[in-house]
Structure formats: C-alpha cells, structure tokens
Amino acid sequence: MLIRKEDFPQVALSDMNNIHSTEIDILNSLYEAILNYMEGKVDIETVDRLFDDFLNDVKEHFSFEQNLMEKYGFFAYPMHRGEHDRVLYELNSIEKLWKEKRNPETLKDYLENQFAPWIINHVQTMDTVTAMFLSNFVHTE
Numbered sequence: 001m002l003i004r005k006e007d008f009p010q011v012a013l014s015d016m017n018n019i020h021s022t023e024i025d026i027l028n029s030l031y032e033a034i035l036n037y038m039e040g041k042v043d044i045e046t047v048d049r050l051f052d053d054f055l056n057d058v059k060e061h062f063s064f065e066q067n068l069m070e071k072y073g074f075f076a077y078p079m080h081r082g083e084h085d086r087v088l089y090e091l092n093s094i095e096k097l098w099k100e101k102r103n104p105e106t107l108k109d110y111l112e113n114q115f116a117p118w119i120i121n122h123v124q125t126m127d128t129v130t131a132m133f134l135s136n137f138v139h140t141e
C-alpha cells in the first residue's frame with residue numbers, strides 16, 4: 001500500500017473527500033500492480049490498464065475542483081489550477097517515459113517520492129483552503 005486512507009487528510013467538502021478516497025484506491029492498486037509486475041506476477045498490460053485508470057481519475061479529480069472554483073469565484077483559483085496543470089504535465093512526461101522505456105522502477109519511484117507526498121501536501125494545503133471556501137456555497141449529503 002502506498003498511502004493509508006487513515007493517514008489521508010480530510011477537507012470540509014464531502015464530495016472532494018469521496019473523490020480523494022477513490023483516487024487513493026486507484027493509486028494503491030496501480031502501486032500494487034507495479035510491485036507484482038516487478039516480481040513477475042502480473043503482465044505489463046495490467047500495469048498499463050491501471051496507469052490509464054489512474055491518469056483518467058486524476059484528470060476528473062482536478063476538473064471537478066476547477067469547475068467549482070470557477071463557478072463560485074474562488075480567490076486563489078489561478079494558483080490552485082496552476083498546481084494541477086503542473087502535475088498533469090509531470091504525469092504526461094512520466095507516461096511517455098513509461099511507454100518508451102517500460103521501466104517499473106521509474107514509475108514506482110515517481111509514485112513513492114513525487115506523487116504520494118505531493119497529493120498529501122496538496123490536499124492539506126490548497127484543497128483544504130478551497131474546500132473551506134466552497135463549503136459556504138456547496139452543500140452535500
């Protein structure tokens with residue numbers, strides 16, 4: 001397991017927490033698949049499929065937040081959006097590298113040392129402030 005749900009920060013909007021929770025599940029599945037692939041237990045297509053699921057999920061996650069920030073005029077929208085764009089760009093490069101080199105170590109290393117610490121920090125900071133702001137307008141559950 002790459003990220004334990006118990007350790008993952010919660011924000012003031014349940015829709016965002018649900019999206020984060022799904023993302024952690026997909027990320028953990030991808031991470032397990034990479035480890036299993038390195039041990040020869042699953043084929044490369046399994047990693048490809050989960051990597052694809054993960055990328056699509058990240059895109060949906062970011063779009064969901066961006067739409068709400070735009071709709072309700074969140075003051076730090078450009079900054080939050082910039083951070084999302086930066087990570088999408090980074091993921092794009094990692095995907096290219098994976099398709100070219102097929103090196104599971106690189107993918108594993110990126111998830112462990114870049115993406116996992118980033119998402120925890122991002123949710124603790126930008127998402128937390130954003131959710132606090134949005135909770136004045138959006139009511140869920």
Ligand SMILES: [Fe+2]
Pocket residue numbers: 016020061065123127
């Ligand atoms: Fe988020």
Ligand SMILES: [Fe+2]
Pocket residue numbers: 062065080084122126127
């Ligand atoms: Fe975010």
